[in-house]
Amino acid sequence: MQNIQLSTKDLSVFYGEKQAVKHISLDFAAKQVTALIGPSGCGKSTFLRSLNRMNDLIDGARITGEIWIGDENINDPGTDVVLLRQKIGMVWQRPNPFHKSIYENIAFGPRYHGIRDKKKLDQIVEESLTKAALWNETKDRLGDSALSLSGGQQQRLCIARSIAVSPSIILMDEPASALDPVSSAKIEELIAELKQEYCIIIVTHNMHQAARVSEKTAFFLMGELVEYDDTSKIFTNPTDKRTDDYISGRFG
Numbered sequence: 001m002q003n004i005q006l007s008t009k010d011l012s013v014f015y016g017e018k019q020a021v022k023h024i025s026l027d028f029a030a031k032q033v034t035a036l037i038g039p040s041g042c043g044k045s046t047f048l049r050s051l052n053r054m055n056d057l058i059d060g061a062r063i064t065g066e067i068w069i070g071d072e073n074i075n076d077p078g079t080d081v082v083l084l085r086q087k088i089g090m091v092w093q094r095p096n097p098f099h100k101s102i103y104e105n106i107a108f109g110p111r112y113h114g115i116r117d118k119k120k121l122d123q124i125v126e127e128s129l130t131k132a133a134l135w136n137e138t139k140d141r142l143g144d145s146a147l148s149l150s151g152g153q154q155q156r157l158c159i160a161r162s163i164a165v166s167p168s169i170i171l172m173d174e175p176a177s178a179l180d181p182v183s184s185a186k187i188e189e190l191i192a193e194l195k196q197e198y199c200i201i202i203v204t205h206n207m208h209q210a211a212r213v214s215e216k217t218a219f220f221l222m223g224e225l226v227e228y229d230d231t232s233k234i235f236t237n238p239t240d241k242r243t244d245d246y247i248s249g250r251f252g
């Protein structure tokens with residue numbers, strides 16, 4: 001039996017009258033990467049953002065259905081959204097480090113959650129940067145501005161920042177699409193490392209990337225989940241003709 005970290009049940013997301021995500025039920029297991037693929041506008045990012053309630057920040061966005069982490073439905077009014085986002089980290093398409101030092105970018109979250117001890121914070125900074133494959137490049141310049149890092153390094157810093165608060169799930173919205181091929185390859189290597197510990201859900205437009213990094217793939221079309229299966233099956237022998245058409249580049 002797989003260790004399910006997150007489940008959606010009949011999840012729909014609306015922007016005003018428009019339904020961007022339609023009745024999606026999916027389970028996401030620990031230590032596994034799930035890729036969300038589909039043509040532009042099919043609702044991948046909307047679905048992803050709903051998983052840690054980032055859609056709360058969008059005027060007119062409304063959700064029906066359920067999202068479960070353990071025995072908690074995250075849309076219950078009593079949910080502590082700050083704690084929720086500690087459990088479910090998010091990495092965006094464009095690296096968005098704080099305008100602070102490398103060290104402070106990582107220490108910010110743990111400090112916010114009450115860790116004050118300098119030694120403990122030092123340890124979290126080192127561990128997080130190590131897990132994000134950035135420690136060797138930054139250990140001698142932790143006081144430098146995060147903005148002095150390259151784009152690829154900044155993205156790994158953002159991954160380290162999300163790891164620093166000990167999430168169990170990491171959401172990634174096209175995390176490598178703004179990066180050069182070498183930096184992009186490093187992010188893929190990093191995802192392969194991180195999945196040994198975390199449940200990772202990644203939106204990607206890059207079919208090769210989806211095939212390389214994920215165990216499971218969900219194909220979305222016009223807000224609907226067309227097909228969900230093992231990535232190897234989706235990319236070699238999909239059940240639905242629309243999936244086949246999409247992955248073989250016939251549309252989208």
Ligand SMILES: Nc1ncnc2c1ncn2[C@@H]1O[C@H](COP(=O)(O)OP(=O)(O)OP(=O)(O)O)[C@@H](O)[C@H]1O
Binds near residue numbers: 015041043045047
């Ligand atoms: N803030 C918003 N307000 C209104 N409509 C929105 C908003 N964000 C997205 N939409 C609409 O919801 C639908 C799904 O958009 P979404 O960004 O989730 O798709 P996507 O599959 O992630 O697309 P892309 O691959 O281009 O990022 C689209 O029709 C889009 O125009």
